[in-house]
Amino acid sequence: SEIQNFCLHGTVGAGKSGVIRRLANYxxxxxxxxxxxxxxxxxxxxxxxPSIDKILNPLDARCAAWDLWKECLTQP
Numbered sequence: 664s665e666i667q668n669f670c671l672h673g674t675v676g677a678g679k680s681g682v683i684r685r686l687a688n689y690x691x692x693x694x695x696x697x698x699x700x701x702x703x704x705x706x707x708x709x710x711x712x713p714s715i716d717k718i719l720n721p722l723d724a725r726c727a728a729w730d731l732w733k734e735c736l737t738q739p
Contacts, residue, residue, distance in 0.1 A: 680705060691715075 673679045683699065687710065690697045699706050707718065717727040 684710065 671679050671682060683706075687697050687699065699710075701707055707723075710716075711718070713725065718725045719729060720726050
């Protein structure tokens with residue numbers, strides 16, 4: 664399986680955002696899906712592309728329509 668998870672931890676200025684951005688760019692080039700938990704909104708400001716990306720934040724007007732209940736009722 665190619666499904667991988669990782670956690671990147673480091674102090675301010677250690678280069679975490681740069682590493683994540685490079686990995687996300689690589690995944691985009693391959694056509695892979697990426698989920699980024701962006702608590703500060705840093706990636707949305709600098710990386711979000713409305714033509715291919717989805718925002719899953721109900722407090723953001725750009726949030727994609729998503730009904731979690733319907734998703735729970737359907738089979739993959």
